Amino acid sequence: MEGEETMQTIGITTPWIGADEAVRIAEWLESGEIDYIHLRHPDADVRQMERLILQIPQHLRRRLTLHGHFSIAQKLDVGGIHLNSRHPEPPAWTRAYPLRVSRSCHSLAELDECHGLDYAFLSPIFDSISKHGYSSAFPPELLPALAKAIADAPCRIIALGGVTPETFPMLRRLGFAGGAMLGYLWDMQRPDK
Numbered sequence: 001m002e003g004e005e006t007m008q009t010i011g012i013t014t015p016w017i018g019a020d021e022a023v024r025i026a027e028w029l030e031s032g033e034i035d036y037i038h039l040r041h042p043d044a045d046v047r048q049m050e051r052l053i054l055q056i057p058q059h060l061r062r063r064l065t066l067h068g069h070f071s072i073a074q075k076l077d078v079g080g081i082h083l084n085s086r087h088p089e090p091p092a093w094t095r096a097y098p099l100r101v102s103r104s105c106h107s108l109a110e111l112d113e114c115h116g117l118d119y120a121f122l123s124p125i126f127d128s129i130s131k132h133g134y135s136s137a138f139p140p141e142l143l144p145a146l147a148k149a150i151a152d153a154p155c156r157i158i159a160l161g162g163v164t165p166e167t168f169p170m171l172r173r174l175g176f177a178g179g180a181m182l183g184y185l186w187d188m189q190r191p192d193k
Contacts, residue, residue: 007177010038013041021052029060037065112154114153114155123159129162156178
C-alpha cells in the first residue's frame with residue numbers, strides 16, 4: 001500500500017546469555033528479519049556484555065540496544081539504550097551521542113510520558129509466550145481506547161507480549177509502529193516446536 005510505513009520488527013533476548021546467541025543475532029540482523037535487537041541480560045556483568053557484543057559483527061552493532069551497562073554503548077558503537085526501573089533516565093553523555101532511546105510501558109497512561117523517546121514498548125498486548133500466566137492487559141473491549149492512545153502518543157509505540165509474525169496485521173490496524181518478540185523468537189513454548 002502506497003505511503004504505508006513499514007512495521008518495525010524488534011527482537012528481545014532472554015534474561016540469560018545463550019551459547020549461540022551472538023550467531024543467531026547476527027543472522028537475524030543480516031537477513032533483515034529483525035530490525036533491532038534488545039540485549040536484556042539483567043544479571044550479566046559488563047565483561048559478559050562486552051564479550052557478547054564483540055562476537056557480533058561491528059557493522060551490525062548500531063542495531064543493538066542495551067538494557068543496562070550503558071557506559072559501553074559508545075565504546076562498542078551500540079546504537080540504542082532502553083530505560084527501565086534500574087536505569088530510568090539516560091546518562092548525561094548520551095545527549096551528545098546519537099542513540100535510539102526507548103522504554104517499556106504497561107498502561108495507556110504511561111504512554112503520555114514518552115516524550116523525547118524514539119519508541120516505547122507497550123505490553124502485554126497478547127498473552128505472553130515466554131511468561132506463563134502473563135495475560136493480555138488489553139481485552140477486546142479496550143481496543144478502541146488502545147488505538148486512540150497509540151495515535152495520540154508522543155513517540156512510536158511497539159507492541160510486546162505474545163507477538164508473532166501472524167499478529168502483525170492486527171497490530172498495524174491498531175496503529176502500532178511494530179512488534180517486539182521474545183518468546184516466539186527464542187522458540188519458548190512455540191506451538192510448532
